[in-house]
Amino acid sequence: MLTSSLILHPAYTVGEVDPRIFGSFIEHLGRAVYHGVYEPGHPTADEEGFRKDVLDLVKKLGVPIVRYPGGNFVSGYRWEDGTGPKDKRPRRPELAWGVTETNEVGIDEFQSWAKKAGSSVMMAVNLGTRGPEEARNLVEYCNFKSGTYYADLRRQNGFEEPFGIKTWCLGNEMDGAWQMGAKTATEYGRIACEAAKLMKWTDPDIELVVCGSSGSGMCGDWEAEVLKHTYDHVDYISLHSYYGNPANDTASFLASSMDMDRFIRTVCAIADYVKHVKRSKKTMYLSFDEWNVWFHSHGAPFEKWSVAPHQLEDVYTFEDALVVGTLLMTLLKHCDRVKMACLAQLVNVIAPIMTENAEDGGRAWAQTIFYPFMHCSAYGRGTVLDARIDCPTYDAKNAKGVPYLESCAVYHEEEREIDLFAVNRSLEEDMAFTCDLTAFGGKELSVIEHLTMTNDDLKAVNTADNPTAVVPEANGDAQAEGGKIIATLGKHSWNVVRVKMN
Numbered sequence: 001m002l003t004s005s006l007i008l009h010p011a012y013t014v015g016e017v018d019p020r021i022f023g024s025f026i027e028h029l030g031r032a033v034y035h036g037v038y039e040p041g042h043p044t045a046d047e048e049g050f051r052k053d054v055l056d057l058v059k060k061l062g063v064p065i066v067r068y069p070g071g072n073f074v075s076g077y078r079w080e081d082g083t084g085p086k087d088k089r090p091r092r093p094e095l096a097w098g099v100t101e102t103n104e105v106g107i108d109e110f111q112s113w114a115k116k117a118g119s120s121v122m123m124a125v126n127l128g129t130r131g132p133e134e135a136r137n138l139v140e141y142c143n144f145k146s147g148t149y150y151a152d153l154r155r156q157n158g159f160e161e162p163f164g165i166k167t168w169c170l171g172n173e174m175d176g177a178w179q180m181g182a183k184t185a186t187e188y189g190r191i192a193c194e195a196a197k198l199m200k201w202t203d204p205d206i207e208l209v210v211c212g213s214s215g216s217g218m219c220g221d222w223e224a225e226v227l228k229h230t231y232d233h234v235d236y237i238s239l240h241s242y243y244g245n246p247a248n249d250t251a252s253f254l255a256s257s258m259d260m261d262r263f264i265r266t267v268c269a270i271a272d273y274v275k276h277v278k279r280s281k282k283t284m285y286l287s288f289d290e291w292n293v294w295f296h297s298h299g300a301p302f303e304k305w306s307v308a309p310h311q312l313e314d315v316y317t318f319e320d321a322l323v324v325g326t327l328l329m330t331l332l333k334h335c336d337r338v339k340m341a342c343l344a345q346l347v348n349v350i351a352p353i354m355t356e357n358a359e360d361g362g363r364a365w366a367q368t369i370f371y372p373f374m375h376c377s378a379y380g381r382g383t384v385l386d387a388r389i390d391c392p393t394y395d396a397k398n399a400k401g402v403p404y405l406e407s408c409a410v411y412h413e414e415e416r417e418i419d420l421f422a423v424n425r426s427l428e429e430d431m432a433f434t435c436d437l438t439a440f441g442g443k444e445l446s447v448i449e450h451l452t453m454t455n456d457d458l459k460a461v462n463t464a465d466n467p468t469a470v471v472p473e474a475n476g477d478a479q480a481e482g483g484k485i486i487a488t489l490g491k492h493s494w495n496v497v498r499v500k501m502n
Contacts, residue, residue: 001429001430001432002404002424002426002429002430002431003391003392003431003434004389004390004391004392004404004407004431004432004433004434004489005389005391005433005435005436006387006388006390006405006407006409006420006433006434006435006436007388007435007436007439008385008388008409008411008418008435008436008437008439008440009385009439009440010385010413010439011439012385012386013383013384013385013386013411014332014333014334014335014383014385014386015335015336015383015384016335016382016384017332017335017380017381017382017383017384018335018340019381020064020065020339020341021331021332021335021338021339021340021380022061022062022063022341022376022377022380023064023065023066023067023119023122023340023342023343024061024063024065024066024067024344024345024346025067025071025289025290025342025343025345025346026066026067026068026069026110026345026346026347027068027069027070027071027072027073027344027345027349028069028070028073028077028094029070029072029073029097029311029312029345029349030097030302030311030312030313030348030349031308031309031311031347031348031349031355031357032345032346032347032348032349032351033105033308034102034308035308035348035355035358036051036054036346036347036348036349036351036353036355037050037054037055037058037113037346037347038050038109038113039051039355039357039358041358041359042358043358046116048109048112048113050113050116053355054347054353054355054364055113055117057353057364057366058117058119058346058347058353059117059118060366060374061352061370061373061374061377062118062374062378063118063119063346063377064118064120065120065121065167065340066114066117066119066120066121066122066342066346067122067169067289067342067344068107068110068114068122068124069082069106069107069110069124070096070172071096071124071290071344072096072097072172072173072178073094073097073101074124074125074126074128074169074171074172075096075126075129075171075172075173075174075180075181076094076095076096076129076180076181077126078130079106079107079125079126079134081101081103082103082105082106082107082108082109082110083107083108083153083154083157084108084156084157085157086104089102089103089104090103091103093305095180096180097311098304098305099304099305099307099308099309100305100306107121107138107141107142107163108158111142111163111165120165120166120167121165121167122168122169122209122289122340122342123138123142123165123167123168123169124168124169124171124172125138125168125169125170125171125195125199126171127170127171127174127181127188127191127195128172128174128179128180128182129180131191131194131195132194132195132197133198135170135195135199136195136199136201136202138150139168139202139206140202141153141154142154142163142164142165143162143164143165143202143206144162144202144203145162166205166206166207167209167340168207168208168209169208169209169211169238169287169289170192170195170196170210170230170234171188171192171211172211173211173214173240174188174192174211175188175211175213175222176214185222185225185226186225186229188211188226189226189227189228189229189230190229192210192211192226192229192230192234193229193230193233196208196210196230196234197233200233207235207236208233208234208235208236209235209236209237209238209287209289209340210226210227210230210234210236210237210238211226211238212237212238212240212267213239213267214240215240215241216239216241216259216260216262216263216266219239219263219267220266220270223237223267223270223271224273224274227270227271227274228274228277231275231278231280231284232278232280234284235284236285236339236340237267237284237285237286237287238287238290239263239264239267239288239289239291240288240290240291240344241260241263242290242291242293242294242295243256243259243292243294243295243323243327244293244294244295244296245293245295245319245320246298249396250319250427250458251397251427252396252397252398252399253323254322254323254326254396254402254423254492255398255399255402256293256323256326256327257323257327257329257330257406258399258402259398260327260330260331261330261333261334264286264288264330264337264338268286268334268337271283271284272284283337285337285338285339285340286337286338286339287338287339287340287341287342288338288340288341288342289340289341289344290342290344291327291331291341291342291343291344292343292344292345292350292369293316293320293369294314294350296314296316297311297312297313297314300313311349312349313348313349313350313354314350315354315367315461316352316367316368316461316462317368317458317460318455318457318458318459318460318461318470319458319492320369321369321371321453321470321494322423322425322493322494324343324369324372324373325372325406325421325423326406326425328372328380328421329376329406329407329408329423332376332380332384332410333384333408343373351367352366352367352369352370352373353365353367353370354367354464356464363464365462365463365464365467366467367461367462368461368462368470371471371472372421372494375421375451375472375496376421379410379419379421379496380408380410380419380421381410382410382411382412382413382419383410383411383412383413384408384409384410384411385409385410385411387407387408387409389403389405389407391403391404391405391431392404394425394426402425403425404424404425404426404431405422405423405425405431405433405489406422406423406425407420407421407422408420408421408422409421409435416500416501416502417448417498417499417501418498418499418501419496419498419499420435420485420496420497420498421495421496422489422495422496422497423493423494423495424489424490424491424493425492426491426492427491428491430489430491431488431489431490431491432486432488433485433487433488433489434485435484435485435487435497435499436484437483437484437499437501438482438483438484440483440501441501444501444502445480445483445484445485445499445500445501445502446499446500446502447480447485447497447499448498448500449474449496449498450474450475450477450478450487450495450496450497450498451472451473451476451495451497451498452472452475452476452490452494452495452496453470453471453472453493453494453495454490454491454492454493454494472494472496476488476495476497478497480499485499
């Protein structure tokens with residue numbers, strides 16, 4: 001059996017978690033919107049056509065913010081198409097994903113859905129085929145009360161009160177050749193700067209996210225150049241990264257979080273370099289607003305120019321859930337700089353929630369990755385502790401010195417509670433785990449629960465017919481001994497140990 005230890009001290013912290021680190025993402029792509037969150041013909045549909053069974057699952061995840069409407073989609077999007085009477089909205093060929101967009105859902109509807117889901121909207125503007133003028137008009141439409149053209153247009157469309165959207169993305173992945181209106185770093189930096197000025201002059205209370213690199217392998221010169229133009233006008237820089245296991249190398253796949261960690265550290269270093277060059281007193285924060293496991297559905301066929309086809313519908317395995325758990329812990333361990341993050345995406349499209357169309361049965365269920373996200377969202381909102389970990393390591397093809405234990409601890413001072421998240425990466429051995437909490441004073445500890453998610457089959461999945469094949473159970477053996485927590489972490493397992501300090 002492997003052995004590992006964790007030492008925690010209340011004086012050594014990373015920072016407070018911004019709840020928006022548990023955000024998600026819905027793009028007009030595949031069945032994310034249509035037949036995902038919105039399906040008027042579904043038995044559970046409410047008066048606006050939103051599926052209540054999906055809303056119930058979203059609420060279990062506790063998603064505080066949702067990025068919308070894209071994604072690659074936004075770089076060719078005319079936001080006006082999704083407003084006003086539905087029978088007058090245009091159908092358009094959607095070039096990013098090769099489908100037909102009906103515009104039955106737009107910002108008018110989505111802001112209402114977000115409220116029902118208990119979320120706020122992170123709105124993206126089109127800086128691909130459009131520019132600063134259209135962006136500031138959208139801010140006016142959403143956030144001005146009345147007395148101006150776009151504010152009064154919103155009121156004519158049936159929304160007397162402003163939507164009050166306070167977080168905005170300045171385009172999407174503008175460094176990518178796949179993007180409509182892709183730009184060089186200088187071209188994008190200039191247009192983002194001018195859009196930011198106009199948008200903040202329209203509403204000084206909004207926060208802005210500028211586009212960083214579209215993946216960890218593209219990071220570097222882009223961030224430095226873009227921030228030189230925009231540093232004084234924006235609040236966050238974005239990061240996007242997806243991980244997969246196409247070679248079926250599980251040991252390397254389980255090391256994915258090490259790449260995410262390097263990516264975050266690199267972007268922080270670049271941002272701090274620009275801060276120094278500009279002699280600025282402002283710290284640039286990070287919005288990791290696209291991240292997930294994504295590789296199962298690459299190249300899956302669909303009918304060109306169809307409406308809401310099955311696109312990018314990854315069916316997630318148990319090992320995918322382990323990787324998602326390590327990625328969540330990595331985000332938490334950088335909560336001093338990563339203030340927002342968006343699991344991409346939320347429903348059907350590379351998502352924790354899957355649905356059937358109404359005509360196919362209309363069921364909805366949680367995929368394997370649903371559960372680590374749900375646990376971290378429920379128990380990860382507090383102070384992340386700067387843990388000292390001692391454990392053996394292994395070498396994988398894509399990484400050296402990979403720790404068998406990935407762990408993160410979150411302290412809730414008022415509740416006198418510490419929640420420990422842990423993944424044992426070993427494919428062969430259980431792990432004896434000790435967490436030293438003596439620095440918190442006294443020895444009266446108790447274990448509230450030890451949740452585990454394990455499965456002998458790393459490729460096990462949840463389906464509509466068997467939605468509980470891979471689910472967590474409160475069957476762990478963690479116990480308090482003096483000022484320590486002692487537990488066994490099963491081989492390739494996800495664990496949550498919740499500790500009460502009496």
